[in-house]
Amino acid sequence: MINVGIAGASGYTGVELVKLISNHPKAKLCAVTSNSYKGKSLTDIFPSMRGFENLICEDLDIKSLSKKIDVIFLALPHKVSMQHVPTMLENNIRVVDLSADYRFTDAAAYESAYQTHTSKDLLKQSVYGLSELYRDQIKASTLVGNPGCYPTSILLPLLPLLKEGLIQPAGIISDSKSGVSGAGRSLSLSAHFCEANESFNPYKVGNHRHTPEINEILSLHSQQPVSITFVPHLLPLTRGMMSTIYARVTDTATQDKIRKTYDNYYGDEPFVRLLNKGMYPAISHVKGTNCCDIGIHFDETSRQLIMVSAIDNLLKGAAGQAVQNMNIMFGLDDKTGLNRVQGPL
Amino acid sequence: MINVGIAGASGYTGVELVKLISNHPKAKLCAVTSNSYKGKSLTDIFPSMRGFENLICEDLDIKSLSKKIDVIFLALPHKVSMQHVPTMLENNIRVVDLSADYRFTDAAAYESAYQTHTSKDLLKQSVYGLSELYRDQIKASTLVGNPGCYPTSILLPLLPLLKEGLIQPAGIISDSKSGVSGAGRSLSLSAHFCEANESFNPYKVGNHRHTPEINEILSLHSQQPVSITFVPHLLPLTRGMMSTIYARVTDTATQDKIRKTYDNYYGDEPFVRLLNKGMYPAISHVKGTNCCDIGIHFDETSRQLIMVSAIDNLLKGAAGQAVQNMNIMFGLDDKTGLNRVQGPL
Amino acid sequence: MINVGIAGASGYTGVELVKLISNHPKAKLCAVTSNSYKGKSLTDIFPSMRGFENLICEDLDIKSLSKKIDVIFLALPHKVSMQHVPTMLENNIRVVDLSADYRFTDAAAYESAYQTHTSKDLLKQSVYGLSELYRDQIKASTLVGNPGCYPTSILLPLLPLLKEGLIQPAGIISDSKSGVSGAGRSLSLSAHFCEANESFNPYKVGNHRHTPEINEILSLHSQQPVSITFVPHLLPLTRGMMSTIYARVTDTATQDKIRKTYDNYYGDEPFVRLLNKGMYPAISHVKGTNCCDIGIHFDETSRQLIMVSAIDNLLKGAAGQAVQNMNIMFGLDDKTGLNRVQGPL
Amino acid sequence: MINVGIAGASGYTGVELVKLISNHPKAKLCAVTSNSYKGKSLTDIFPSMRGFENLICEDLDIKSLSKKIDVIFLALPHKVSMQHVPTMLENNIRVVDLSADYRFTDAAAYESAYQTHTSKDLLKQSVYGLSELYRDQIKASTLVGNPGCYPTSILLPLLPLLKEGLIQPAGIISDSKSGVSGAGRSLSLSAHFCEANESFNPYKVGNHRHTPEINEILSLHSQQPVSITFVPHLLPLTRGMMSTIYARVTDTATQDKIRKTYDNYYGDEPFVRLLNKGMYPAISHVKGTNCCDIGIHFDETSRQLIMVSAIDNLLKGAAGQAVQNMNIMFGLDDKTGLNRVQGPL
Known part of the structure; x- marks a missing residue:
């Protein structure tokens, strides 16, 4: 049995972790921390969570945690994670960090999008947690930088084709859409019901912080600098995300090769599903699951490939x-x- | 042409007033005030409002306003209104106050639900703005206390029957439901998209501040103390309100008399519509209008009358x-x- | 391991059964039937349901089913169930019928709301499946008439208080609200997105078919004829149901006795939760669970008791x-x- | 005063026409037709439409209509329009046809997407009703083929830049999103509340019937064959549409020239608004208006131009x-x- 701690358990990602670990047959939830609800039980915070009357949100005290847990999930804001991770590792707590702090290899790329990185030496050690593509490294790691939601939805369809030289690295576009839960539980006018409901809009066009994360991984795998055009939009629904991705194929690409490549990469993967020709994902088909559905449309004349991916952002x-x-x-x-x-x- | 000012123009009720006055053939919008967006134009605050680039939110300076306007709408928080109204009246500005400050005759009732009343002498002068029932007094008034949304939806169906002795004043129940815009544009967890969406719940059971307002008006008109049971609920939609009201009829009541009474009170009213037998209101049927639809069901055996009313809360x-x-x-x-x-x- | 069949697996209730049985540690889904999708796999019908490529919707052939299954869930329309149940029982298939066909003791009551009952003799044998109140009879039964959604949400809060004489059987009102999935997956204008979205309305006022079901059970348990006032409304959300119930208490009732009674009936029940004083249910707190949350408000002066219950209708x-x-x-x-x-x- | 008829008044587009003409100061609604609701008043069909008790849906009898009306709006299905238009013109009724039947110059393009065209000779005479770009021809015309919703949202941002040679005609992509009302009021599983709510998906990828319409107009104006990549998606909201359009600029293009070109074309237009740099449209900003908002993002390095347009699809x-x-x-x-x-x- 794996003893698990969850830091930041009172945010939307935090409670999803609580649910998953509570329902997990090989893991035991031993500690939760929350800055906003210290001393309260999870049932107090979320009446939908029954049976957690005795699981009280505590301080993030690493010494005390290290006696109880083998691994910790950090559902903390960027910057806060890296204040704690070095000490956690020293105390033999393995870490899955859901902030951006350990997703990058290149500290400068991180700093261009976030802030000064104060734990740079660990970037060599941390592994990018895109499970299907980094499984071997993850196996051996003690620190995983869990990918952003948009990067997950974009990299899963792109990486196999890029690595196999079937699409051109230049001119890739991802038109992406996310439900409101992606912005978390903190209050903002854009997450006000009356503002988001019955509306839809792009945001952070040209400067979303997930862009350098996507570009770094794409560049690593295509062995040349890749810079995608990425436009995120806000959907009037609670959970779910879709990316509609446009790329030019290379001369050797055929519909058949593309499908076979996906099959090679994901045919045995339980959580990535390539849909049959003519079928496309819907957010409702993946909501509540850990799956990524991918549908493709290839126009032979224009040599344009459309990849549509859907995931549950949480x-x-x-x-x-x-x-x-x-x-x-x-x-x-x-x-x-x-x-x-x-x-x- | 009536020259109009709107105080608190940047809230949801304020912008509805701006829209209505802008589209009004006999009124001219001359001034808007906003505490949160002073110096900004309405188009800056609300990109949906085109053509208001030059209408800048100003301070609530009564001297300056009195030179420009004949009447002011106060879409201000409770308590703030009564700080300004006496001076406004002295400066010959007529007032329609959308806060609760001038809705009550009895200051004690107000104080039980809100706070100390600092403008009690004007309560004798102010008129309750339920248009259909108070038209004559409104005509002659300079200060109108505009009714709450729940009270409007409850009093319109109840008052005619109570006044004509067709329903019993005791045991009246109103199960009411409001869209999220009723809580205004300020941020709160209950108005967060992810919390309100796909949910529904009662709130302030037994202690909503509209209860004393409803009870005061019902008591005045039935010449005995009336105390209703009122349960408000939050609907996952932006605008609209419905009250499903349950009352016992008196011995003399018949379906026919009930319908005739409504017809006497509202037959010539443009904004109150009694639906045919077997028809009931829907929020979509009144959204965007100034109408109140009323549908009734009378069970002869139980002598129970069900009145359903729908309005656009804004x-x-x-x-x-x-x-x-x-x-x-x-x-x-x-x-x-x-x-x-x-x-x- | 219990071998299970599900008839009518392609409706919204049917797929919920498929999910539950598939995730059930002691049951095995052996057969599904569907009239509309015969020959198709569940994954074909619902792309969200992965791993069911080989579970093909078959004909409802009882002989063939009887070799494979111990129990069948009937998610069939009223009337269709009773055409099959007698033969199923003869073939030693136990039945949980989700239609109304076996919910009634009194065939006349059924016939007043539905149609001619063609399997009356089995009404003596069938057990009403309100689990918490009928557990002993259910244990011994081979045929369960699973309660309607509205009756479940209304009977769970009412029955303990009625049985213990704490509320008056006369004058009970239930103002109930259901999500759109309650109307099933078949097409109708009222379930059209553009008609239900951003709206709310009562329907079947005074003549909903769940009324006689509720009244029969309430009457049985209070040993006198009980007839409630029941007004269902349609909520603009997919799943969830709430009933706000109003009753007069009897002279002996106190807040304390009411709470103790609920505690006696439900204190050990895993799926019924009485909320603390001042707390009320929300649909989001029960969505996705088998729970019924109950919150109460008791006004000592008016002797009026408000019970609010929330369930996931599916x-x-x-x-x-x-x-x-x-x-x-x-x-x-x-x-x-x-x-x-x-x-x- | 213009005397107006509306054919197909009981669909979502039809009732929008009824509203607009009823509120129009220079037009009078003289006749409405409906196939599904013949003999019923508009208030019967739509309780939200008050005051139309006497406007009864009649047969589409051109002789009888020609005595009453100067112009007719056809909110009819494709194919039905062209059965009536020739006779209407002969009877001196001017026509604005909202079906696709008179949008094309090239009958073969129409036939590739729809069916055999039976009124080809009128295609020379009919004018494409994109108001801002075809104003002069519309002025002189008796038959207008009103554009599709997607084409309107795509052509308004594209045409000025294409005509002025600022973007490359090859490789244009439009990732478009529409609310559910775009599919009309007829019943379908994809418009069922429970299927569309909380979901989002692409549809008709690579074969939507608006593609040839868009391509024909783009080709005409750039004097070479243009073929865009167009992916429509279904949004979980009632009304509104957004297109996020990606194009490569030509060598001479600059941000400044692009903004000036829009200003030349639309600076005096009341219904097309170019947003300031860094601002992007939202569906809520145009809902309920006849406006098209356009926001642009130009990346100098990649020479990629992003145009975002929002309209109310109805x-x-x-x-x-x-x-x-x-x-x-x-x-x-x-x-x-x-x-x-x-x-x-």
Whole structure:
């Protein structure tokens, strides 16, 4: 049994982690921390969470935590994570960090989008937690930088084709859409019901902080600098994310090769599903699951490839992939605790 | 042409007033004030409001306003209104106050629900702005206390039957439901998209501040103390309100008498519509209008009467009724500026 | 391991049953039937349901089913169920019927709301499947008439107080609200997105078919004819149901006695939760669970008791309670397969 | 006063036309037709439409109509329009057709997407009703083919830049999103509340019927064959549409030239608004208006231009633009009857 702690348990990602670990057959939730609700039980904070009357949000005290847990999930704001991670590792707590602090190899790229990095030496050690593409490194790691939600939805369809030289690295566009839960539980006018409901809009056009994360990974895998055009939009729904991605194929690409490449990469993966020709993902088909659905349309004449991917931003885009990474780190099957059947509603 | 000012123009009720006055054939919008957006134009605050680039939110300076306007709408918080109204009246500005400050006759009732009343002498002078029932007094008044949204939806169906002795004053229940815009534009967890969306819940059970307002008016008209049971609920939609009201009829009541009474009170009213037998209101049928739809079901055996009323909380429940009251105060037809055709979407 | 069949698996209730049984540790889904999608796999019908490529919707052929299954859930329309149930029982298939066909003791009451009953003799044998109140009879039964969603939400808060003489049987009112999934997956104008979205309305006022079901059970338990006032409304959300119930208490009732009574009935029940004083249910707190939350407000002066209950209409209001009943019938703990932790989103 | 008829008045586009004409100061609604609701009044069909008790849906009898009306709006299905238009013109009724039947110059392009064209000779005479770009031809015409909603949202931002040679005709992508009302009021599983709510998905990828319409107009104006990549998606909201459009600029293009070109084309247009740098449209900003908002982002390094446009699919995308075209045909100011102030909710 893996003893688990969750830091930042009172945010939307935090509670998803609480749910997943509570329902996990090989893990035990031993400690939760929350800055905003210290001393309160999870049931007090979220009446929907029954049976947690005795799980009290505590301080993030690493010494005390180290006696209780083997691994910690950090659902903390950027910058806060890196204040704690070095000490956690020293205390033999393995870390899955859901902030951006350990997603980058290049500290300068991180600093261009976030702030001064104060834990640079660990960037060499940390592993990017895109489970399907980094499984071997994750297995051996003690520190995983869990990917952003948009990067997950964009990299899963792009990486296999880029690595195999089937699409051109230049001119890639991702038109992405996220539900409101992506912005978290803190208050803002754009998350006010009356402002988000019955509306839809792009935001942070040209300067979203997930862009350098996406570009770094794409560049690493195509061995040349890749810079995508990325436009995120806000959907009037609670959970779910879709990326519609446009790329030019290379001369050797065919519909058949593209499908076969996906099959090679994901055919045995439980959480990535390539849809049949003519079928496309819907957010409702992946909501509540750790899955990424991918549908493609290839126009032979224009040589334009359209890839559509859908994930649940709180699961494959955050907590679900984090648990998948924990499973990999501890030698469990990826599916453990993540394989529940979901339905259409 | 009536010269109009709107105080608190940057809240949801304030902008509804701006829209209505801008579209009003006999009124001219001369000044808007806002505490939060001083110095900004309405188009800056609300990109949906085009053509207001030159209407800049100013300070609430009564001297300066008195040179420009004949009447002011106060879309201000409770307590703030009564700090300004006495001076406004002295400066010959007529007032339609959308806060609760001048809705009550009995200062003690106000104080039980709100705070110390600092303008008690004006309570004798102010008129309760339920347009259909107080038209004559509104005509002659310089200060109107515009009713709350819940009270409007509850009093319109109840008052005619109570006044004519067709329902028993004891045991009246109103199960009411409001859209999220009723809570205004300020930030709160309950108005967070992810918390309100796909949910529904009662709130302030037994202690909502509209209860004493409803009870005072019902008591005045039935000449005995009336105390209703009122349970408000939060609907996952932006605008609209419904009250489902349960009352016992008196011995003399019949379906026919009930319908005739409504017809006497509202048959010539443009904004109250009694639906045919077997028909009930829907929020979509009144959204965007100043109308109150009423449907009734009378069970002869149990002598129980069900009245269902629907309004747009921002219009008949606030800004629309306020403009209707302005029309009455200035001798215009009630419908002026309020009579636009609406459709189902 | 219990071998399970599900008839009508392609409706919203049917797929909830499929999910629950698939995730159930002691049950195995052996057969599904569907009239509309015969020959198709569940994954074809619902792309969100992965891993069901080989579970093909078949004909409802009882002989063939009887070789494969121990129990069948009937998510069939009223009238269709009773055409099959007698033969199923003869073939030793136990039945949990989610239609109304076996909910009534009195065939005349059924016929007043539905149609001619063609399986009257089985009404003596069938047990009403309100799990918490009928557990002993369910244990011994081979045929359970699973309660309607509205009746479940109304009877759970009312029955303990009525049985203990704490509320008056006359004058009970239930103002109930249901999400759109309650109307099923078949097409209708009222379930069209543009008609239901941003709206709210009562329907079938005074003549909803759940009224006689509620009245029969209330009458049985209070040993006198009880006739409630029941007004259902349509909420603009997918899943969830709330009933706000108003009753007069009897002379002996106190807040304390009421709470103790609930504690006696439900204190050990895993799926019924009495909320603390001042707390009320929300649909988001029960969505995705088999739970019924109950909050109460008692006004000592008016002697009026307000009970608010919330359930997920597809779970405790249908498929969840059906599986709870199967658990009881087969000697399992009620919670088996139903005890997953849920979160706020 | 213009005497107006509306054919197909009971669909969502039809009722928007009824609203607009009813609120129009220079037009009179003289006749409405409906296939589904013949003999019923509009108030019967839509309780939200008050005061139409006497406007009864009649047969589409051109002889009888020609005595009453000067112009007719056809909110009819494709194919039905062209069965009636020739006779209407012979009877001196001017026509604004909202179906696709008269949008094309090239009958073969129409036939590739729809069906055999049976009124080809009129294609030379009919004018494409994109008001801002075809104003002169519309003025002189008796038959206007009103543009599709997607084409309107895509052509308004693209045409000025294409015509002035600022963007490359090859490789244009439009990632478009529409609310559910775009699919009309007829029943379908994809418009079922429970299927569309909380979901989002692409549809008709690579084969939407608006593609040839867009391509024909783009080709005409850039004097070479243009073929865009167009992916429509379904948004979980009732009304509104957004297109996020990606194009490569030509060598001479600069941010400044692009803004100046828009200013030349639309600076005096009441219904097209170029947003300031860094500002982007939102559906809530145009809902309920006849406006198209355009926001642009130009990346100097990649030479990639992002154009985002938002319209109300039922207004600028259908009924609003149709009335704008009627205004132009009858020598009125474009804004007549379309210039009402809207607010954020």
